[in-house]
Amino acid sequence: MNDNQENILTVNGLSVNYGKFQAVQNVSFNVLKGEIFGLLGPNGAGKTSTLSALEGLLKPQSGSIVIDGYDAGEKPLYARASLGVQLQSTSFQPELFVVEVLELYAGIYGLTLTRNEILAILREISLEDQAFKKFGQLSGGQQQRVSLVIATIHNPKLVLLDEPTTGLDPQSRRQLWERIEAIREKGHAVLLTTHSMEEAESVCDRIAIIDHGRVIAVDTPQALIDKHRTDPEVISVSRRGKITLEDVFIALTGKTVRA
Amino acid sequence: MDTVIPKTSTVLAALLRADFTTQWRNRRSVILTLVVPVIILISWKGLVAIKGGAFALSNSITIGLIATGLMGYTNAIARDRDKGIFQRLRVAPVPTWTIMASRICVQLVMIILVTTAVFIAGNEYDKITLTPSGYAFTYFTAIIGGLVYLSLGQMVAGLITNPETVNSTTRLVYFVFIMVGMFGELGILGVQVHDMEHWSPYGTVKTILAGSMEPGKWTNDTSIALLLTGLYAAIFAAIGIQRFKWNSNK
Secondary structure, X not given: OXXXXXXXXXXXXXXXXXXXXXXXXXXXXXXXXXXXXEEXXXXXXXXXXXXXXXXXXXXXXXXXXXXXXXEOOOOHHHHHHOEEEEOOOOOOOOOOEHHXXXXXXXXHOOOOOOHHHHHHXXXXXXXXXXXXXXXXXXXXXXXXXXHHHHHOOOOOOEEEEEOOOOOOOHHHHHHHHHHHHHHHHOOOXXXXXXXXXXXXXXXXXXXXXXXXXXXXXXXXXXXXXXXXXXXXXXXXXXXXXXXXXXXXXXXXXXXXXXX | OOOXXXXXXXXXXXXXXXXXXXXXXXXXXXXXXXXXXXXXXXXXXXXXXXXXXXXXXXXXXXXXHHHHHHXXXXXXXXXXHHHOHHHHHHOOOOOHHHHXXXXXXXXXXXXXXXXXXXXXXXXXXXXXXXXXXXHHHHHHHHXXXXXXXXXXXXXXXXXXXXXXXXXXXXXXXXHHXXXXXXXXXXXXXXXXXXXHHHOOHHHHHHHHHHHHXXXXXXXXXXXXXHHHHHHHHHHHHHHHHHHOXXXXXX
């Protein structure tokens, strides 16, 4: 099915507008099979808009999105079936128990799982004892685990995670990184958005730095550091002598605080 | 392995199970929706002898249908949109119409329940009975009437995105419909209001319900009311669907 055996996702010339505002401008990148790819950018840079276009929630003004060989514009259902998604602020029906939420999403991805199979999935993420609680009654870390398990319940080829560690304590964040690694080990590719340089360096194989709706750099974190190590702007923002990914990021995107 | 799209029937079954569970967990509001028209029917006991059983039953069912369509459906979709529940469903490989179809199915069951509750109360307290064809026909027109209020609710949720504003708007419209509908129908608010009410979404639904309870007394007036009911539903639904946004933030 795949027209390119290496790429699980190919984004080419993507533009997304909100009225006259261009949130994403001519963005191109690709995600390889089994890769963890990070979209890094300040607030309002266009990360979530890019992800929303991939998920089919926003209609792009121009450009193409190919997911596992399926053009998202021509075959949206096939493209979406190849995706697992964790939105930035995930919410499920507040009246449903966790086990019922999993049953719902198993069903809408065409899986017929028994109640015991669902409970076994919850056991794997140490949440079996929370099965009959409502999603809103779980802690932030527990909610993230449930969201992640739902995103991967149908064994998707590409998992999209929109700022997955926002609001988590260090322990939960580390645990989530391990789970993201585990997703990759199962053969899935992961595309995540983040503000966190630590996350980008620890988890991502490659990153794209996006600002003002444009991709301004794509490479491995270390290669980006090496490439910009001698830039005067990078040296001027460096705080402790050692050049970090954050120094490169600040130099490329500017010091101005974004809303 | 090729990507597999889930069958629409499987998707709908999962959505229906979740939506019916959600409705069941909101039992208090369901009971309220059923109780209000029954209380109105019981309080109108004296009017049954004067205006007839069809008058009392049709008004009570109409009030129940308004509560179901305007209060239940509209507030639920406004809340779920605001919480991002629809967005999460939409990123799955499901046709978007299935998300709303499932919600509407739940409301259609509510319409049947409201109608049945009023029939039972009418029989128990006012000894109002209909012919079997009268009962069957009334269930049918109750669904048509219910669609008017569901589409009106869809229009409210389409034009207004803030869930609190949706809630207050539906309460206001519900109150106006009940007051102008009930008292306008009785002529208390004058001839002009009576005529206006008669051809309003309240009046036309009430007229077709009353007409279907006594099919032998179906008149041209009832036929025009049926046409207008369909027209109201089509207009409200067209605006509601066209203007509806799945995300309250954009």
